Amino acid sequence: MGDVPTIGRLGLARDELAGQVAVVTGAGRGIGRQVARALAYLGAAVVVAELDEATGAETASLIEAEGGRALCLRTDVADEASVQALAGRTLAELGRADVLVNNAILCPVAGVAEMDVALWDRVMAVNLRGAFLTCRAFLPGMLARGTGTIVNMVSTDAMPGLSAYIASKQGIVGFSQSLAAEVGEGSVHVVAFGPGMVDTPAIRDVSVRLAPRLGMSQEQFLSLSLHPAYDGLMPAADAGAATAYLVARLASEYHGEMVDGYAVLERAGYLQAPTVPAPTPAAETAALPGPGTPGAATQALALAHKLAESVAQTGAEFDKLPFFARPMARGDFKNKAGQSVSDWARTAAELVARLERVQAGDAAALAELRGGHARLADLLERFAAYCRAVPAGTARFTKDQEFLHQVAEIAAEREAAVGALAAALRKIVKDEA
Structure with missing residues (x-):
């Protein structure tokens, strides 16, 4: 298999996920593509579920060129029939789905006052309804086998111009926590995962309109870092590796919780936890007066x-x-x-x-x-x-x-x-x- 730099340095065995089948939505580019490649690197057969057939096929070809196994299926996660077809083809051709990564997103930049209802509804349909439909399609098989992992991608807190996107992602956090409570404490795990500020084609597209709303240039926005190990945005390959590590090693620990990519990569030993200088010892607080004194x-x-x-x-x-x-x-x-x-x-x-x-x-x-x-x-x-x-x-x-x-x-x-x-x-x- 070809070089996948980050995932190859996390101490995971190449057959860590051998025999498993992973479904990754929105896997045609960006984080989704890197998640699919990382899971394949660990031995999983990967279903590339992507609305854009051309980019989905590119991802599948990359995986196969690296020695992995991939099946590309055109999927509109907002459409119930399309998701049912995805589940049916996955079962028919690969026999099961052990891992589901809900990564497909729609992220338009539009203020509430200027947004039409159709755009709001489409964002909710892709991001929130899509997560529900795919979980509903694949969860029964996981429960029947008594094992499985669902990773629902979530995102940052509020930003101007992203009200629909953020509302949908916050909805996914609550949905994930509720779903985790439904499945209980067995071997089916549900995690809300925020990769971080990741360098993807989507964020570069969004930054053109988003950066001015934040009072910064596009260059300044793309230089933002949420961890001192990075001088700017996290590389997409790192986000993909973090997702795969979460699936392979940490899903049970974070079941029903939300975790970010930086924390996962720190747990994997790939990133160093930030060091904090010790403060100068403070002077002792004066002794409190004795009993009964004013x-x-x-x-x-x-x-x-x-x-x-x-x-x-x-x-x-x-x-x-x-x-x-x-x-x-x-x-x-x-x-x-x-x-x-x-x-x-x-x-x-x-x-x-x-x-x-x-x-x-x-x-x-x-x-x-x-x-x-x-x-x-x-x-x-x-x-x-x-x-x-x-x-x-x-x-x-x-x-x-x-x-x-x-x-x-x-x-x-x-x-x-x-x-x-x-x-x-x-x-x-x-x-x-």
Whole structure:
């Protein structure tokens, strides 16, 4: 078989998927083509399901030239009869389908106000309905055999001009998680997989209209990197190899979850996890006042003000990010910190107000603090966990060690302040219980 550079360096046996049949939709070019080649490299017979017969045939020819086995079938994943025909031919000619990779997409750039209904409906039909139809067609055979892997390709968070595409992909995330719950914890696995920012013909086509909406040139857009191992977009061959590695080694681990290509390639040892410089050891937090002293509330109040400042600074930092990255950053914060930046701002303001009343000797405020302490303690722990994760997350976007050091210092300072606040609140609640 010819050289497939990335997949050949992930430590997988050449017969890892021997005897298996993989169906890859949208396999005529880009990520789909590289997924098909990578799966074939590992020994699977690959069904190239592609609307464009010419590009599908090219992919099949590449696989065969590399020593693999491929069957090209013209398929419109949005059409029920076409998908049924795909399943029927696959069964008739190859006997089964062990792996399904839903990669076929339609990704137009159009704002909501300018988009006609037909375009919205077509995007949903190809991207979301297509995933449903193919899963419905191939899942029964997998369940009957008690084994199988479905990988549904998903994508980035919100971007202007991609409302239909992003809505369909977010729908696929929920669909994948629901499907995983349906099949349970056996040997049929369903994973939502976001390859990353990948260099494909499609993204180059889209970038012409998308880049200006993001306030950047096409060249700047195509130079974006979401991992320091890449100076720009991820090569499509790497995305294909990541998908094949996920199928071969990690599908059971990520069943019902979403994972990205960078994380998979790090697990495979192909990419190095970003290194984060250690922050300078922070000065120890002053010891909390002893039981019964009024200083505990005073210190907690000062730390609550610090929390409010940290939340405000975090929101301001997000606002300085490129437009397309802001929703991703805010979403990551909400997932890790337990609530949105605006909700955290409200929580911090309410805590400051309550502690001011406690400091003034208001018994009702102290009772309120005790009543909400368990939830607040959990939120503070999640905020601290977010702070701990910030340096590593930032290191995926830049190699600038000086900047990373600054980020680590700020994150460590915020984590320490949140930890001290949690300790002060515990002391107040315990001492006054």
